[in-house]
Amino acid sequence: MDIVVKTWQGRDDVITRWPFYASVAVLGCECIVCFFAGYIEWGYRGVMVGTDSAEAAEQARFAIELYAIGALNLLASFAFLLRRSGWSWWLVLGMQVGVFVLAVIEGVLTDLGWFFFSSLPLLTLFLLFAFRMAQARLKPLSAI
DSSP states (O other): OOEEEEOSSOOOEEEOOOOHHHHHHHHHHHHHHHHHHHHHHTTTTSSSOOOOOOHHHHHHHHHHHHHHHHHHHHHHHHHHHHHHHHHHHHHHHHHHHHHHHHHHHHHHTTOOOHHHHHHHHHHHHHHHHHHHHHHHHHHGGGGG
């Protein structure tokens, strides 16, 4: 997606921002997936076992953790959307690495469902790096 901007000299400058928009879309999709997975876990926590069992409590804890991860990702996404670079970039990357490490550790210690969830922040991390590399290959505005 190219945006044509008139400069004060009267010439047209092309600013390509699709990597930024793609990064925001990926972060938004990750938040939606976290909230949706939490909703599913919360809704089905007592279906297979009794509501007073330890497994239902484990599923409720898993759902609450998914909601918390989704909320933290949403806050980091807003910071990235407003700031676009600098500390917000590192905040978003740190969040992805932290959630991945948490999911792997939780998968080893408590529930196998965390292993399935750990692929989401890893995929997001790789896509963010790919979009950042694509943005670095584009010409900056000052070079035009």
